[in-house]
Amino acid sequence: MPRLASLPASFRLAAACFAALVLGFALLAQANLWYQVSGGTPPSADQVLVRYHGDPDRTRLDDVLDPVAHPDADDAHNMWQFLGGDGWNDPTTQTNRTTILTWVRAGAPESGWQSVAPIFTGMGMCGDCHAAGGPKADLPLTTYAHVFPLAQPGGRYPLGPLLISAHNHLFGFAVLALLLSVGVGFTRAPARLRALLILAASGGAALDIAGWFLTRAWGAPFQFMVMLGGGLFGISSVLMALAILHEAALGGRSSAGSAGAAGDGAA
């Protein structure tokens, strides 16, 4: 088997560029996870669980009326600012929020709709936008039937988008794992280690994606499968990219490797 270090410079350059881009990709994937999914911290097992399985204690109304999750006025999901009060400390804001969330905690009974309807439909409140002719008429809040689903806990990752994401990701993972696995075959990493990295990349990708569906369906403890799979794929990809970069950089300086490789090539 020839080594990358003994191949012509253009091959080594191509492999090195690819490996460098893979490292950039791994970095961005981490940044995206920290920044988007968990707001500046490494994602916890609970966040993975809630992302796919939903939170049994939280409804969409809890979310949009939560000043901790959505503190800023320009946050697209800050709806507590439309509770009729002038800011968070206004008693009207507090009273109306308590009225809605008490009703939600009671299971959003139809018998209680009269007490919350004025907030959902009122002018100067939700009714400004979530009603026919308003900027958010596609999510009307004018009848009990409209609001009831938003007062239900759970909220699993919707199946349609999950299928789209899974099929895109699996294809990307497969191509990346294949290219890195072939590349690492041209390095001086010990054969056992190479086999381990190759299996970890493909196996990790499979565990990760299968874990999404299992977590969505059954919740704990499958979130750990998602984390294990993602971790295996990420770590093995980075190690293979580093091995390829290292081998590509050794060109011309590996007399033993080139001699052996030349022999192999001639055979």
Ligand code: HEC
């Ligand atoms: C100024 C217009 C406006 C007002 C007033 C308003 N909303 Fe909204 N609301 C929006 C828009 C726009 C969105 C879509 C946000 C997005 O996802 O980008 C939205 C989204 C929502 C959602 C869906 C969030 C999700 O989970 O995707 C809920 C629930 C909601 N609003 C509830 C309320 C409630 C309750 C009130 C009154 C307290 C209210 N809204 C007042 C404009 C408004």
